[in-house]
Amino acid sequence: MSLERESDHFDALRERTPKSEAYHERAAAVTPLGVESNVRSVDPYPFYLGEAEGSYVYDIDGNRYLDFLQGLGPTILGHGDERVTGAAKDQIDRCAEVAAVPQTVAIEYMEKVVEMTPSIETVRLANSGSEATMHALRVARSYTGKSKIAKPEGGYAGAHDYALQSVYASEDALGPAERPNTVPYGTGIPDEVSETVVAFPFNDREATEEVLREHAEDTAAVILEPVLASCGVLKPRDGYHEFLRDLTEELGIVLIWDEVMTGFRLGPASAQGRFGITPDMTTFAKVAGGGFQLGGFGGREEIMAEIEPPEGEDEEAWHASAFHGGTYNGHPVSCAAGLATLELLQEEPVFETIEAYAEDLFSGLQEVADDVGVDATVEHVGSMGQVFMMDESPETYRDTWQADADLFEDWWFEAAAKGALFGNHDQFERFFTSYSNTDEQIVEALEIAEEAFRAVK
Structure with a gap:
């Protein structure tokens, strides 16, 4: 879905994606919102994918992103196994x-x-x-x-x-x-x-x-x-x-x-x-x-x-x-x-591997959010999870309304500009670890997440 506001935190990503910005004009001329599905729409424009391999995707500007969105979940083994x-x-x-x-x-x-x-x-x-x-x-x-x-x-x-x-x-x-x-x-x-x-x-x-x-x-x-x-x-x-x-x-x-x-x-x-x-x-x-x-x-x-x-x-x-x-x-x-x-x-030991990565990633995200002082609760089951920008664990759908969706969007944009996709910009989505991940990538992801938390704090 499209954001209701254009965040200042998008500016860093805009500087990295001029080809995507230009391509969006071409796309918007032939399809509503310039995307194939409403969930891929981002104001003022999305970045357009060029290539994908393993744990990474590359946009048409040549930027590399450590990808925990993984196609909204299908590529459990990583891209292009x-x-x-x-x-x-x-x-x-x-x-x-x-x-x-x-x-x-x-x-x-x-x-x-x-x-x-x-x-x-x-x-x-x-x-x-x-x-x-x-x-x-x-x-x-x-x-x-x-x-x-x-x-x-x-x-x-x-x-x-x-x-x-x-x-x-x-x-x-x-x-x-x-x-x-x-x-x-x-x-x-x-x-x-x-x-x-x-x-x-x-x-x-x-x-x-x-x-x-x-x-x-x-x-x-x-x-x-x-x-x-x-x-x-x-x-x-x-x-x-x-x-x-x-x-x-x-x-x-x-x-x-x-x-x-x-x-x-x-x-x-x-x-x-x-x-x-x-x-x-x-x-x-x-x-x-x-x-x-x-x-x-x-x-x-x-x-x-x-x-x-x-x-x-x-x-x-x-x-x-x-x-x-x-x-x-x-x-x-x-x-x-x-x-x-x-x-x-x-x-193969797929589930043991991806859930070990998930434990490190999601528990690490909670730790860095707490260290920075951002109110966040990280929930995960197995290899899927999400960061709720709220200080208590939600139990019902209406509990999730207390999460700060604007803060999540800002944090997501900051992380994307630094090279990591923690799902997409929607607070009510989720992200995943994959079999192609490495320990080094999890460390890199947590460093980016901490920088992004500090940027929105």
């Missing part, structure tokens, strides 16, 4: 196009997903996390015969109309914390869609139970990220996931864990393996494709069977099932890259 790109290149030589018949590499990839993911008995593929959650919700509605879904306020579950509800909004619009209103994020979303979505407060067990019991008869699914990553990094507290697993099972509501961000990031069995919870359905993307366009959804076999038409081959039989399709589903190049990535996650 030769084993992943090599698998993609080999597949291009064999068959780079989607055919009208299944391709074996997609089946092999899905076998690996089923092997690694506790909740997934059968699986289908898509091209993005948004597609994955859209299809999963449709299948859950079909399975239950109910029309509503429930999601936590402050939670993101994709860019389709049913998911773009109560992601960001004012306190007045959201209403009472215990009984939040459902508020569409942005225009162009019909009121009738918003009426099918119920919002509840993440980490508030009592309020969550009241909301879900009230709407249980009409609610097909609860969909949530196991770690809310759309409002920084918000951890589950006090047995919240265990409580929600028991409650949805009691009420006959399908529990969907949106592991687009956490899937294969928080361990080989994803967040569900880390937390010991088995949802009914799971969505995934990002790390799952190794940096290529790939997403999917899966779950219990009886739920996924909703995709299969009942016996009979007439047209009416196909209309009696939940439709799932897409020309590029299971794209062979993406599946080859994704399969190579998942195999490497199993074969």
